[in-house]
Amino acid sequence: xxxxxxxxxxxxxxxxxxxxxxxxxxxxxxxxxxxxxxxxxxxxxxxxxxxxxxxxxxxxxxxxxxxxxxxxxxxxxxxxxxxxxxxxxxxxxxxxxxxxxxxxxxxxxxxxxxxxxxxxxxxxxxxxxxxxxxxxxxxxxxxxxxxxxxxxxxxxxxxxxxxxxxxxxxxxxxxxxxxxxxxxxxxxxxxxxxxxxxxxxxxxxxxxxxxxxxxxxxxxxxxxxxxxxxxxxxxxxxxxxxxxxx
Amino acid sequence: xxxxxxxxxxxxxxxxxxxxxxxxxxxxxxxxxxxxxxxxxxxxxxxxxxxxxxxxxxxxxxxxxxxxxxxxxxxxxxxxxxxxxxxxxxxxxxxxxxxxxxxxxxxxxxxxxxxxxxxxxxxxxxxxxxxxxxxxxxxxxxxxxxxxxxxxxxxxxxxxxxxxxxxxxxxxxxxxxxxxxxxxxxxxxxxxxxxxxxxxxxxxxxxxxxxxxxxxxxxxxxxxxxxxxxxxxxxxxxxxxxxxxxxxxxxxxxxxx
Numbered sequence: 001x002x003x004x005x006x007x008x009x010x011x012x013x014x015x016x017x018x019x020x021x022x023x024x025x026x027x028x029x030x031x032x033x034x035x036x037x038x039x040x041x042x043x044x045x046x047x048x049x050x051x052x053x054x055x056x057x058x059x060x061x062x063x064x065x066x067x068x069x070x071x072x073x074x075x076x077x078x079x080x081x082x083x084x085x086x087x088x089x090x091x092x093x094x095x096x097x098x099x100x101x102x103x104x105x106x107x108x109x110x111x112x113x114x115x116x117x118x119x120x121x122x123x124x125x126x127x128x129x130x131x132x133x134x135x136x137x138x139x140x141x142x143x144x145x146x147x148x149x150x151x152x153x154x155x156x157x158x159x160x161x162x163x164x165x166x167x168x169x170x171x172x173x174x175x176x177x178x179x180x181x182x183x184x185x186x187x188x189x190x191x192x193x194x195x196x197x198x199x200x201x202x203x204x205x206x207x208x209x210x211x212x213x214x215x216x217x218x219x220x221x222x223x224x225x226x227x228x229x230x231x232x233x234x235x236x237x238x239x240x241x242x243x244x245x246x
Numbered sequence: 247x248x249x250x251x252x253x254x255x256x257x258x259x260x261x262x263x264x265x266x267x268x269x270x271x272x273x274x275x276x277x278x279x280x281x282x283x284x285x286x287x288x289x290x291x292x293x294x295x296x297x298x299x300x301x302x303x304x305x306x307x308x309x310x311x312x313x314x315x316x317x318x319x320x321x322x323x324x325x326x327x328x329x330x331x332x333x334x335x336x337x338x339x340x341x342x343x344x345x346x347x348x349x350x351x352x353x354x355x356x357x358x359x360x361x362x363x364x365x366x367x368x369x370x371x372x373x374x375x376x377x378x379x380x381x382x383x384x385x386x387x388x389x390x391x392x393x394x395x396x397x398x399x400x401x402x403x404x405x406x407x408x409x410x411x412x413x414x415x416x417x418x419x420x421x422x423x424x425x426x427x428x429x430x431x432x433x434x435x436x437x438x439x440x441x442x443x444x445x446x447x448x449x450x451x452x453x454x455x456x457x458x459x460x461x462x463x464x465x466x467x468x469x470x471x472x473x474x475x476x477x478x479x480x481x482x483x484x485x486x487x488x489x490x491x492x493x494x495x496x497x498x499x500x501x502x503x
Contacts, residue, residue: 099338102265102338
């Protein structure tokens with residue numbers, strides 16, 4: 001089966017540049033004083049893996065092991081500092097907590113803008129808007145500014161947009177437990193459907209190992225930015241659990 | 247590459263601009279009337295100060311100032327909002343890749359709509375006042391185009407450095423204020439000697455554009471094409487280097503803020 005995503009020897013650095021004041025700026029220009037505010041932190045070290053079309057990959061690891069950074073790199077938000085990300089798909093959608101909307105605008109406007117920013121045409125989005133609103137269960141709140149939403153409503157809308165607009169590659173960052181219990185069950189089932197059809201591929205970052213066992217075909221375990229294990233679901237999750245319990 | 251991205255992301259820029267205009271209208275009681283009321287009240291203030299306090303008289307002075315403010319505001323608002331544009335769209339950039347200059351274009355569209363409304367009103371006033379309109383008024387199109395390009399070029403640099411230098415917002419406020427007083431929004435550049443006026447046109451872009459816009463609309467004279475082309479070249483150079491700078495550093499923007 002063809003690979004939709006190939007990541008080869010990927011490195012991502014964070015150059016931690018604290019925003020500087022103009023005094024330091026002038027000093028660094030005129031006195032050639034080295035800017036002490038820069039330090040380099042490598043969040044992803046030499047990571048390689050591949051994902052086949054229609055499959056689902058789970059990523060596990062402790063907090064700060066680089067899971068979110070890896071997803072953002074796959075979504076083109078961070079450029080690789082070394083290595084390569086080869087994608088064989090048109091549209092990628094990244095779903096993570098609390099990002100993605102302009103909070104001054106209404107939910108409906110944000111649906112349009114999210115879709116456009118992902119590369120869908122206006123007509124494609126208009127066609128799906130009603131089903132997105134229905135899935136999100138927001139009802140009349142859809143025409144209120146997003147800043148008035150609760151965090152549950154925010155996540156429900158983000159999830160509905162990502163699900164309904166059919167992207168080839170869906171990246172989900174710790175949002176499996178979205179909303180109330182009913183919505184959680186519904187979103188879990190939809191996700192399962194998406195994974196079972198062969199069109200869309202999914203990468204899930206999660207701490208809910210049981211859900212991962214249920215959804216994924218393979219698991220990637222990151223530890224301090226490096227691949228600790230990559231392969232069969234049961235095997236990796238068992239080792240990961242044992243490692244974390246120690 | 248640049249043109250391809252413009253084509254790809256223009257619908258996004260357009261609809262972001264529309265939504266932004268809509269939300270500005272919705273957030274105030276008088277809505278879009280403020281886009282006119284704001285320059286109108288400043289017009290009254292400057293008219294009072296210049297004509298009654300300083301006793302300088304210019305024909306059709308209120309229109310003179312109003313036109314000046316409308317054109318000046320386009321530049322000033324675009325630059326001011328570009329400084330923290332990346333910061334204010336952080337939530338979007340953490341979700342999806344968008345070339346960062348698209349946001350600068352969004353701001354240009356927003357302010358262009360406001361300028362267009364103001365210019366239309368000025369035109370109506372010109373007709374009411376029975377000021378002679380000549381064929382030269384068509385030059386408003388090349389002037390506006392180059393003015394937009396120039397603003398875009400400058401805004402790119404402010405958007406880029408605004409990410410890294412937290413004090414740039416304060417510095418910008420001062421620079422903008424300084425340029426405002428230099429640009430002859432509420433006084434005539436005819437007070438300057440002829441030879442200095444030429445040098446002035448080469449170093450003060452906003453002053454030059456303001457003067458040309460008034461010449462073709464209120465005085466029926468032609469544009470100084472030589473200096474206009476000079477500013478076109480400067481704008482293209484600014485855009486070229488601004489885009490280069492952004493392309494190189496934009497993937498680190500979200501890591502900084």
